[in-house]
Amino acid sequence: MTNETPLAIDVRGLVKSFGGRRVVDDFSMRIPEGKIFGFLGPNGSGKTTTLRMLCGLLTPDAGEGTCLGLDLRNQAPLIKRQTGYMTQKFSLYEDLTIRENLEFVARLYEMDKRGERVDSALRDLGLYSRRDQQTGTLSGGWKQRLALTACILHEPRLLLLDEPTAGVDPTARRDFWDEIHTLAGRGITVLVSTHYMDEAERCHEIVYIAYGKLLASGTSDEIIDGTKLFTWRAHGPDADRLAGQLRGKDGVEMAVAFGADLHVSGTDEAALEAAIQPFRGTGKLNWHPTKPTLEDVFIHLTAGSKDNFS
Amino acid sequence: MRRLLSITRLVAMLMKEFNHMRRDRTTLGMMIGVPLIQLTLFGFAINTDPKALPTAIYSADTSAYTRDFTAALVNTGYFEIVTEARSREDVDGMLTRGQVQFAVTIPANFTRDLIRGERPEILVEADATDPVATGSAISALQQVKQSVFDRDLKGVSLARAPAPPAFDVIIHRRYNPENITQYNIVPGLMGVVLTMTLVMITGLAVTRERERGTMENLLAMPVRPMEVMLGKIIPYVIVGYVQATIILIAASVLFHVPVEGSVMLLSAAAILFMVANLAVGFTFSTIAQNQLQAVQMTFFFFLPSLLLSGFMFPFRGMPQWAQVLGEALPLTHFLRIARGILLKGSTFTDIAADLLGITAFVIVATAIAMTRYRQTLD
Structure with a gap:
C-alpha cells in the first residue's frame, strides 16, 4: 500500500433511486490523486447524480466510500471544503459582477487575503479589466472559464466538472483542457464528465457508465482492446451509402458513415466478414480491418447495456 | 467545526x-x-361610513311638514335626494336597478293624519344588499324621527308629546369619535x-x-x-x-x-x-x-x-x-x-x-x- 498513490476517490456500491427508478446502480470507482478521469455515458446515465453524490449534494441510498480520505456519508461538509464542483448549467450569479461573484465564493470558504486572491485570479483569467462587468454579459466560453476559476479559487484537492465544455468553441475548449492538465500537474484530481470523444482521449483514464451501471474503465486503449469488437472500414466512392443496406444484417452491429468512409462493426468476427462479403467483390471499394474508435466502442457498450437493462 | x-x-x-x-x-x-x-x-x-347616498322620494302629500322631514334627512349628510318618483312602481324600479340606495314614500294625507295624532307612517326602503353601505344611514334615521317634528308640532298636533325614557344611555365612541x-x-x-x-x-x-x-x-x-x-x-x-x-x-x-x-x-x-x-x-x-x-x-x-x-x-x-x-x-x-x-x-x-x-x-x-x-x- 505504501508505494501506491493515495486514492482521491474510492467508492463502492453506490446506489441512488429517484421515484423508484435506479439512476445509479452499484457503482464503484477508484481514482488515484493527481489523475484526470473522464466520465462518459449517454444522457440520463447517472453521471450528474454520481458527481452530486461525490460532492455531498445527494445522499446515496446505499454504498460507501471516501473522497480525499473523508467518509462520504459523515464528513460531507469537510469534503465540500476541499472539493470544487462545477455544475452543468452556469450557476454563478448573472446579475452580480465578475468580481462580486468571486468575492462571494472567497467569503463562503472563509479564505484569508481575499482581495489579493480574487485580484490575482482575475488577472490569471484575463478578466481583470472587466471585473466590474455583470457576469451575465459574458460569452459562453468566458462563463465556463470564470466558473472554473470560481471553483478552484479555494484551492481544492478534487475537482468535479459536469460537462464543462458543452457548447463551447474548440479554441476555448482547448484552453480549458490545458488548464485542467496544469491543475492535475499540481496534484489536483479531476473527474470530468463529457460527451466529446476527443476530450475523453485527453483524460488519463475513462470511466464509462450507462443506465446507472459501470460498463468499462481504463485508458482509452484498454477500453478499446478490452471490448471484443471488430471493425472493417470501407473506402471508395459512395462507401457511406452502404450503411443502410448493411444495418440489420447478421453479424453487423453497427454501420456508421465517417465522411465518405464506412465503419462496420460487430462482435462475431466470422459473421461480420460474411455480412460484408457481398460488397467486397465490387472492386470499387477498398475494405480493410481497422481498430474500432472509442466512439464505436461506446455505442456498442450502450446498445449492449440497453438490452440487459430492459 | x-x-x-x-x-x-x-x-x-x-x-x-x-x-x-x-x-x-x-x-x-x-x-x-x-x-x-x-x-x-x-x-x-x-370608506365604511358613506355619506350622500342617492335617495328617491315619492311624496303623495306635500306640506311644510313633509318638506321639513326631507330637509332633516338631507341634513344628516347621509341622504341626497336625487329624484322624485311619480308612483310606487317607479320607486320599485329605481331600487331594483340600483339607481338609488334609499326610497322614501310619504303617503297621502300624511299631514292631516299627523295633526290628528294618528301616527301616520313614512316608508323608507333601503337597498340592503350591502349592509355596510346602509347601516350608518339607517341609524341616522332614528335620530331624525325623534327630533324633526318636535318644534313644528308643538301646540298644533293633537298627539301627546312622547314621554322621555326613564334613563339615558350615553355613548362614547372612543379612539375614533368621528368614525373616520x-x-x-x-x-x-x-x-x-x-x-x-x-x-x-x-x-x-x-x-x-x-x-x-x-x-x-x-x-x-x-x-x-x-x-x-x-x-x-x-x-x-x-x-x-x-x-x-x-x-x-x-x-x-x-x-x-x-x-x-x-x-x-x-x-x-x-x-x-x-x-x-x-x-x-x-x-x-x-x-x-x-x-x-x-x-x-x-x-x-x-x-x-x-x-x-x-x-x-x-x-x-x-x-x-x-x-x-x-x-x-x-x-x-x-x-x-x-x-x-x-x-x-x-x-x-x-x-x-x-x-x-x-x-x-x-x-x-x-x-x-x-x-x-x-x-x-x-
Whole structure:
C-alpha cells in the first residue's frame, strides 16, 4: 500500500433511486490523486447524480466510500471544503459582477487575503479589466472559464466538472483542457464528465457508465482492446451509402458513415466478414480491418447495456 | 467545526442579496411603490361610513311638514335626494336597478293624519344588499324621527308629546369619535402591505436560486442553512422597515392618523412581524419548486390574512373556529398592535399578549423552515 498513490476517490456500491427508478446502480470507482478521469455515458446515465453524490449534494441510498480520505456519508461538509464542483448549467450569479461573484465564493470558504486572491485570479483569467462587468454579459466560453476559476479559487484537492465544455468553441475548449492538465500537474484530481470523444482521449483514464451501471474503465486503449469488437472500414466512392443496406444484417452491429468512409462493426468476427462479403467483390471499394474508435466502442457498450437493462 | 453560524459567510450572503436587490430595479421599485400606491389608493378610496347616498322620494302629500322631514334627512349628510318618483312602481324600479340606495314614500294625507295624532307612517326602503353601505344611514334615521317634528308640532298636533325614557344611555365612541375610516384602514394597511410583499419576496428570492440553478452551486459550497436563511431574511427586514416608515409618515401626513403611543414600540413590533412573514416566505420557498408556485402560495397565505385578521371585516363577527384560525395569523396580532399603539396609545403591557402570539408564530415557522431546508438536492 505504501508505494501506491493515495486514492482521491474510492467508492463502492453506490446506489441512488429517484421515484423508484435506479439512476445509479452499484457503482464503484477508484481514482488515484493527481489523475484526470473522464466520465462518459449517454444522457440520463447517472453521471450528474454520481458527481452530486461525490460532492455531498445527494445522499446515496446505499454504498460507501471516501473522497480525499473523508467518509462520504459523515464528513460531507469537510469534503465540500476541499472539493470544487462545477455544475452543468452556469450557476454563478448573472446579475452580480465578475468580481462580486468571486468575492462571494472567497467569503463562503472563509479564505484569508481575499482581495489579493480574487485580484490575482482575475488577472490569471484575463478578466481583470472587466471585473466590474455583470457576469451575465459574458460569452459562453468566458462563463465556463470564470466558473472554473470560481471553483478552484479555494484551492481544492478534487475537482468535479459536469460537462464543462458543452457548447463551447474548440479554441476555448482547448484552453480549458490545458488548464485542467496544469491543475492535475499540481496534484489536483479531476473527474470530468463529457460527451466529446476527443476530450475523453485527453483524460488519463475513462470511466464509462450507462443506465446507472459501470460498463468499462481504463485508458482509452484498454477500453478499446478490452471490448471484443471488430471493425472493417470501407473506402471508395459512395462507401457511406452502404450503411443502410448493411444495418440489420447478421453479424453487423453497427454501420456508421465517417465522411465518405464506412465503419462496420460487430462482435462475431466470422459473421461480420460474411455480412460484408457481398460488397467486397465490387472492386470499387477498398475494405480493410481497422481498430474500432472509442466512439464505436461506446455505442456498442450502450446498445449492449440497453438490452440487459430492459 | 460545525458552528451554527459564521459571520464571514453571513456577510457574504448579505452582500450578495443586497447586490441582487440593487440590480433588480423593478422589484425594488415595486417594494417602495406598492405601499405608496396601496396606501393612497385604499386610504382615500375606502370608506365604511358613506355619506350622500342617492335617495328617491315619492311624496303623495306635500306640506311644510313633509318638506321639513326631507330637509332633516338631507341634513344628516347621509341622504341626497336625487329624484322624485311619480308612483310606487317607479320607486320599485329605481331600487331594483340600483339607481338609488334609499326610497322614501310619504303617503297621502300624511299631514292631516299627523295633526290628528294618528301616527301616520313614512316608508323608507333601503337597498340592503350591502349592509355596510346602509347601516350608518339607517341609524341616522332614528335620530331624525325623534327630533324633526318636535318644534313644528308643538301646540298644533293633537298627539301627546312622547314621554322621555326613564334613563339615558350615553355613548362614547372612543379612539375614533368621528368614525373616520382611515383611522381603521391605514394602520391595518401597514400590516397588509408588509404581509404581501415580504412573504412573496423571500419566497421568490430562494426559489429563483433553484430555478436558475445557482442553488446547486450554493449547496456545493460550505454554507450552513442558518446563514442562507438569515442572509435571505435580514435584507428584507430592512426593506420592510422602509415600507413601514413610508406608510407611517403618509398615515400621519396624508390622513392625519393620530400617533398616540410610542413609535419605538411600534417599530419593534413591526420588526417582529416582518420576521414572521419572512419566515413564512422562506418556508414556502422550501416547498415551492419554482417562482410561480411561490407566488401562488403567497396568495394562499395572503387571502386568509386579509379576510380573517379583522382588516376587512370585524374580527368579533366571525364564528369561534374562524377566530381561532385568525388568532394563528400574525397579521391579526399586528393589526391590534398597530391600531392599539397609534389610536389608543397602548403600552408594552397592553400589547404583550399579541407580541407573544407573533413570537409563537415565528418560532413555529422558523422550525418548519429549518427542518424543511435541505443542504442536499435529495
